[in-house]
Amino acid sequence: MSKNYIVGFPRIGEQRELKRVLEEFWAKKCLFDDVLKVALELKKRHWEYQRDAGIEYISSNDFSLYDNMLDTSVMLGAIPKRFAHLSGEELYFTMARGNEKCVAMEMTKWFNTNYHYIVPELSLEDNYSLNATKIIEEYSEAKKLGIKTKINIIGPITYLGLSKRVDRGNVYELWSKIIPIYEELLKTISTLDDEIIVQIDEPIFVKELDTKVLNLIKPTYDRLGRVSPNIKIAVVTYFEHSNEATKILVHTPIWALGLDFLHGDENLKSLELIASSGKKLIAGVVDGRNIWRCDIVKTLTLLEDIAKVVEKENILLGSSCSLLHTPFTLKYEEKMSSEIKEWLSFALEKLNEISLLSKLFFDAESSLDEREKEAFQSNTEANKKRKNSPLIHDKAVQERVKNHKKLQREGEAKDRLKLQREILGYKDLVTTTIGSFPQTPELRSARSDFKNALISKERYEEEIKKYIDECVAFQEECGLEVLVHGEPERNDMVEYFGEQLSGYGFSQNGWVQSYGSRCVKPPFIYGDISRPRPMTIDWITYAQSRTNRIMKGMLTGPVTILNWSFVRDDMPRGEVSKQIAVALSDEIDDLQNAGIKIIQVDEAAFKEGYPLRSAKIKVYEAWATRDFKIAVSSAKKETQIHTHMCYSEFNDIIDTIEDMDADVISIETARSGNELLKIFKKVGYTKEVGPGVYDIHSPRIPSVEEIVKQIELLLEVLPKEQLWINPDCGLKTRKWEEVKPSLQNMVEAVRIVREKL
Ligand code: GLN
Numbered sequence: 001m002s003k004n005y006i007v008g009f010p011r012i013g014e015q016r017e018l019k020r021v022l023e024e025f026w027a028k029k030c031l032f033d034d035v036l037k038v039a040l041e042l043k044k045r046h047w048e049y050q051r052d053a054g055i056e057y058i059s060s061n062d063f064s065l066y067d068n069m070l071d072t073s074v075m076l077g078a079i080p081k082r083f084a085h086l087s088g089e090e091l092y093f094t095m096a097r098g099n100e101k102c103v104a105m106e107m108t109k110w111f112n113t114n115y116h117y118i119v120p121e122l123s124l125e126d127n128y129s130l131n132a133t134k135i136i137e138e139y140s141e142a143k144k145l146g147i148k149t150k151i152n153i154i155g156p157i158t159y160l161g162l163s164k165r166v167d168r169g170n171v172y173e174l175w176s177k178i179i180p181i182y183e184e185l186l187k188t189i190s191t192l193d194d195e196i197i198v199q200i201d202e203p204i205f206v207k208e209l210d211t212k213v214l215n216l217i218k219p220t221y222d223r224l225g226r227v228s229p230n231i232k233i234a235v236v237t238y239f240e241h242s243n244e245a246t247k248i249l250v251h252t253p254i255w256a257l258g259l260d261f262l263h264g265d266e267n268l269k270s271l272e273l274i275a276s277s278g279k280k281l282i283a284g285v286v287d288g289r290n291i292w293r294c295d296i297v298k299t300l301t302l303l304e305d306i307a308k309v310v311e312k313e314n315i316l317l318g319s320s321c322s323l324l325h326t327p328f329t330l331k332y333e334e335k336m337s338s339e340i341k342e343w344l345s346f347a348l349e350k351l352n353e354i355s356l357l358s359k360l361f362f363d364a365e366s367s368l369d370e371r372e373k374e375a376f377q378s379n380t381e382a383n384k385k386r387k388n389s390p391l392i393h394d395k396a397v398q399e400r401v402k403n404h405k406k407l408q409r410e411g412e413a414k415d416r417l418k419l420q421r422e423i424l425g426y427k428d429l430v431t432t433t434i435g436s437f438p439q440t441p442e443l444r445s446a447r448s449d450f451k452n453a454l455i456s457k458e459r460y461e462e463e464i465k466k467y468i469d470e471c472v473a474f475q476e477e478c479g480l481e482v483l484v485h486g487e488p489e490r491n492d493m494v495e496y497f498g499e500q501l502s503g504y505g506f507s508q509n510g511w512v513q514s515y516g517s518r519c520v521k522p523p524f525i526y527g528d529i530s531r532p533r534p535m536t537i538d539w540i541t542y543a544q545s546r547t548n549r550i551m552k553g554m555l556t557g558p559v560t561i562l563n564w565s566f567v568r569d570d571m572p573r574g575e576v577s578k579q580i581a582v583a584l585s586d587e588i589d590d591l592q593n594a595g596i597k598i599i600q601v602d603e604a605a606f607k608e609g610y611p612l613r614s615a616k617i618k619v620y621e622a623w624a625t626r627d628f629k630i631a632v633s634s635a636k637k638e639t640q641i642h643t644h645m646c647y648s649e650f651n652d653i654i655d656t657i658e659d660m661d662a663d664v665i666s667i668e669t670a671r672s673g674n675e676l677l678k679i680f681k682k683v684g685y686t687k688e689v690g691p692g693v694y695d696i697h698s699p700r701i702p703s704v705e706e707i708v709k710q711i712e713l714l715l716e717v718l719p720k721e722q723l724w725i726n727p728d729c730g731l732k733t734r735k736w737e738e739v740k741p742s743l744q745n746m747v748e749a750v751r752i753v754r755e756k757l
């Protein structure tokens, strides 16, 4: 018995096959049957990979053509009215992506990951009915291959907790309507085989829940646990501890509990309870959120600790969460240094780690065959090498960061702003943009040609300069007041900096699903971080040389660089971020010395790095704020520091924003009128704010009148002296045909409003 368990597996495919076929289908270049064919091949291949690696508990229904939450809505028949006239794949993809007539359902982040799910829209009027087709089909597809899977479903409490009520009211009011559908589902599943394991994901249990919600756990799992004697339920949580829920679940008729011991080590406190309940424990000990090779020896120690309390008999050994959040495999990485590659492990490699771990833990080392012995040895050696590698440890960086004393800028914001306004001389309601301008196909191909050595550096730089020239000329013509260079040289706002910092690595094929067919390829931080040379000075000073207006320098902040990378696991995140901050402070100093007077330090991902539990939130806020301040600490009083944050609720982080002490902050607000801004007034915020006046996520061109209205709404909340006027976010995903008239309208709107004032 291997007794090992994979919570879930990536589905996009090792070569992003699912992405490709979906996008072809959406572009009407292939049929839905082609999508189904690719999907079936992928499912089969993924099951076989797991079986061949020696995994005992393999899932079905972890696959999805778009998203598992969306699948759950379809399973329950929770279809919002505006889609009611549609059916089949058209219904499914329209819910996810919208069409000319129906807006798509909202999408938001899955806990603290970069995966996005489709938010269910529920109402008291809904009539739910079971659609178990997908679940049954996937189960039989695997069975045909001779693989008996566990069936993954998203649990009712998590499903409801992540939903929104379109008729206002509490989502949990729908509990009594939804539970019967789950019961019916389990009944249907129970007819599929003699005995079936159903994995019910309840990640919401890792959050701090109201008593009302906690009180739903017992009735839910009492009912689901009693549907059929041949169904064994495993309730699985991840990303944090779920001790409050565990206390309740041990008294329900479930078979197993799956807990994350890496991101929720406090789960260790629940071991006694689990042991005395006699339930199985699925011990999540191999990281599903990171890319590092598991330290087998260390993990065995953790497992032995667990086994001191819970009988080995009752332990299954697994991934900490679904492997969806890691890239697929290292096998296509050809460019990476072999030394660094040795330290990494993606989803496929993790299967082998879990398999090896279970042999060692359950059967002892003597049971290993030759190949496994070698794998064990190579694991131990690689981890030892990584610990001592000079690639990772840079004494000079460590010393410098440790002794970095300058923790914030000089002067009070009020005095700084006064000085800056004298020097910069901008008007009230000053216009600007967030940084990027359209990334054109020509730009993308120039960049990729340059990377593949098809064009020379000179040729590439000419191309970028040409773009900057045109971008600057357009902004001047349009009448924008604070200009940007347009970020044509940046593929991505984190990757660009990662490529220039030491301590950063990149994969060629390390794609991770972000939503639907969209994947991201985060760079990874493996070692101490430093800045061998300036990163942005040449481009920004070139852009400044093309205009007499103020050119804003553009950097990505330390917290965002960290949050959008895979981060080394041998150092606290706060220390890594401090290293990045110190490197950025040098960049800021170089920029101001080169004559750049305004510098924007983007913290787009500041909010999304928030931990799930309040005790950890405090710690995060402390170092994240500290590091932003360290990054900008080199700025002189007269250098104006901006920051930008993407759409997020500001109510709970306003104190943190205040503390970050940026002279100007731009935020996404267009879709919520002046609502988001009110908190700034409420707390008596006195620095300057640039609330976005139009939504950049849609190709729609906002009219002058509409922007005037939006500005007037903003003026109801904050005085003109405090307001900057800009779009919601960067424009890189838009086309020039959209950007030009939109910005012209924005400038015109400001002219009209200024005249009225
Ligand atoms: N400066 C970046 C840009 O304009 C900011 C992007 C972001 O906030 N996501 O693209």
Ligand code: ZN
Pocket: 604, 644, 645, 646, 647, 668, 728, 729, 730
């Ligand atoms: Zn943004």
